[in-house]
Amino acid sequence: MFPGVAVITGAGGTAKAFATAGCERIAITDLNEESLQKTAETITSTHPKTHLLVKAGNVADDRFADSFINAVVQQFGRVDYAVNCAGVLGKPMRSAETTLEEFDRVNNVNYRGCWLSSRAELRQMASQSELPSHDPNRPGQRGSVVNVASQLGIVSRPGAPAYCASKSAVIGMTRADAIDYSQDGIRVNCVCPGVIETPLIMEKPEVRAAITPAVEIAPMKRMGQPAEVADAILFLCSTQASFVQGHAMVVDGGYVTV
Structure with a gap:
């Protein structure tokens, strides 16, 4: 199903999903080296045929974003699927209380880091040959990029001006890139997850308490599972x-419909 090379930033459940779906060349990166190594170990133990490139780093650093993609191309020759998952939560505060340091911390990872990563990925994809389609009724593609935004990039919530704005920026960037790179045979889309049961949420009681109202608002009244977001990403890739081009796919249990 995925015969090419997948690149995932903020690696975790999505990288495992690509391996399960049959992608045998995967490059992963994360700022947290311990978490990155755990992901790599899980993939190699459950999918021994998978060839991995593992490189820890900060996606907000333009030098790292470029060097990571260069390393991928050096080892695997191309980039076919790119998923930009790296992100951070913001501290709960209104704009007047938000410091410049906090604003920059959130936007440097969520927006700047996503842009730097996608810029390097798109540059490579535009330069490479098309990956043929195995379905004669569907065209091949030079690449597919999926950026991870948020339901809060579509509808905001109190106390999160920097976070909401950073995720709205990802959606806007995705749509602009989709227009620009259609002529190159590259598709660019994004997913907008709701509250997902990740370690980032489950390991911190104060975060769980803060997101409980959002869970109750959504019609399905539960947290999503990482696999449910990964499935949407796999589809878009x-x-x-x-x-499907320039689409912001919401995976949130109906939160934005209320």
Whole structure:
């Protein structure tokens, strides 16, 4: 299903999903080296045929973003699927209380880091040959990029001006890149997850308490699972989504519909 090379920033459940779906060349990065190594160990133990490139680093650093993609191309020759998951939460405060340091911390990772990563990925994809489609009724593609935004990039919540703005920026960037790179045979989309049961949320009681109202607002009244977001990402990367371009797919249990 995924015969090419996948690149995932903020690696975790999505990287494991690509391996499970049959992608045998995967490059992963994360700022947290311990978490990154755990992901790598899980993939190699459950999918021994998978060839991994593992490189820890900060996606907000333009030198790292470029060097990571250069390393991927050096080892695997190309980039076919790129998923930009790296992100951080913001501290709960209104704009008047938000410091410049806090604003920059959130936006440097969530928006700048996503832009730097996608810029390097798109540059490589535009320069490479097309990956043929195995379905004669669907065109091949030079690459597919999926950026991870948030339900809060579509509808905001109190006390999160920097976070909401950073995720709105990712959606806007995705749509602009989709227009610009259609001519190159590259698709660019994003997913907008709701409250997902990740370690970032589950390991901190104060974060769990803060997101409980959002869970109750959504019609499905539960947290999503990482696999449910990964499935949406896999769809958008696959040739099954060959006519999906510039789309912000919401995976939030109905939160934004209320």
